[in-house]
Amino acid sequence: MAAPLGGIDIGGTKILVCRGDAEGHVQWTDSFATDPEASPGELLAEASQRLLDGGTIAALGVTCPGPFFRRTQTFEKPPNMPRWHGFELGSWLSSHVPGIPFSAKNDANALAIAEHRWGAGRSVSTLVFFTMSTGMGAGLVLDGRPYEGARGFAGEIGHLRLSDEGPIGFGKRGSVEGFLSGPGLAQLAAEEVRIARQRGESTELFEVASLDAKALCAAAQRGDRVARRATDRAGARLGQLMAILVDVLEPELFVLGTIGRAYPELFIEPAMQVVHREALALSTTDLRIEPSALDDHAAQSALVLAALASEARDR
Template sequence: MRWLGGVDIGGTKCAVTLGRADGESVEIAAKHQFPTPSTPFEALDRFGSSLAALLEEHPEARLQAIGISCGGPLDSRAGLILSPPNLPGWDRIDAVTPLRERFGVPVGLQNDANAGALAEWKWGAGRGTRNMVFLTFGTGMGAGLILDGRLYAGTNDMAGEVGHIRLEDEGPVGYGKAGSFEGFCSGGGIAQLARRRVQEAIARGEAPAFCRTPADLAVLTTQQVGMAAREGDPLALDIFRIVGKKLGQGLALLVDILNPERIVIGSIYARQQPLLEPIVLQTLTEEALPLSLGVCRVVPAGLGEAVGDLASLSVAMNALDAPQA
């Protein structure tokens, strides 16, 4: 039994978790969640005091490692958070040293996509693999890479930024680039695509039932489009046909370049699998190398809504198994 501490740092809220892992299973023993403090120094102090309180609630726990999951960019080797867009003021903040000195255990730091990959690999849909790609497919599109049985973060923690790949010269904007993988395959990107298509339909006098007026258009969400597609709306179905095709094209690149045995996709894919899977698999068959595709399965993430808490714990487990130099 391994007792692990986890810290999940978000732009609006943070969570500190105490968990116990045994073999291929993990259990959350306790958790404190709170709004993200106004300064990084307040936050670091709160992380330490929250974890100390959780350990007092569980006197049987013998903490062995702590993991931190945070949006990038960051320097995982130095333990530095490097001004993530959702954390203003967090410029070269050492998140690792205060926790390591306070608790005397290894502390790991990874970006949220890498942390999600570790969690799915250790406890979710990627268990038992040596080569796995995890795609976030939520607010944005990022990847965590497990290659040859270990996390691959690249030279300076920038590996896996697949959302920046351009799939078309024009299209919805993601990662600051029109027509990118993230533009077509993220919550924000799908909403952009839907608004454009619906605006064209309204101009033709063919407003869809799920978005009748310009006022509705301004607040249109990916979730609404997904619900309309599941109810058979032709325009919503066509929007998801485009998304599925672009997702398949992006996956084909990953299959051909990385030759993974499993691609695990979270959030939107898991929720919209019946709509997306047939289109994705057809596109993969058309685009990817047959020998590479033949050894690769595409599956939805297995950890569901628990992935945020388990991601930080998986970073702790990774720090314990393979401590950074």
């Protein structure tokens, strides 16, 4: 029997390790908290030990937050993981897991590839994947091929400013990450709660001790009008972003990850309304917005990179 593929997903709150096959079937996973006091090398040593304790692997895929410099395989000031800035991931993997072919990419790019190969994007040639998690990034597949730009920074949309006002993300007020990441949605929720108190409105959000994106979206899903105002604002900003990308890239499909995957009904309709109002009509005729179809997005995004590394070795 052929050795399985292995994957490591580096996240701001946890690190996941997995085994699976080249068809995207996840066979085993494990995870542990990302200790903010631990060095990148210490965390990767723990991850690789857990992964390899189960036996040999045929190839390794590693996903990580961006920005990630493709040429040097180096982290470049990831906003939510400052200790990783300048860490040479490729060099570390070459030294500590020798003899195992590997591929490392930022998580948004890896997710776009996995979605194109195994998920909602199997029938299209051009798609944009939005992470919609702790941060907000995009992965691009153009004409059937992943597109990362000259240095690997294509898709770093979080810092784009959509408005002079609004929540802060990527260190910038009114940015894409401010409106559409988990922390950004929490800021929108807090703003709508303040407005509701001033107006004398009622909302279940008054009773929420920790007002985060999950609490906001759950309340909006239950029909809370104040919560829905916040998610409608986010959905409209998502549509504004999509309209720009439609006019630049003309994708066939936008795929929503994490928050968008969990609550698609809150974001797709308001986004599509803005897209149809703002984008070139000829480019939106067959445009679709869908939630991710990946069963285990973190594991599958790492496994698809391992599959690419295995295929490159066999060529």
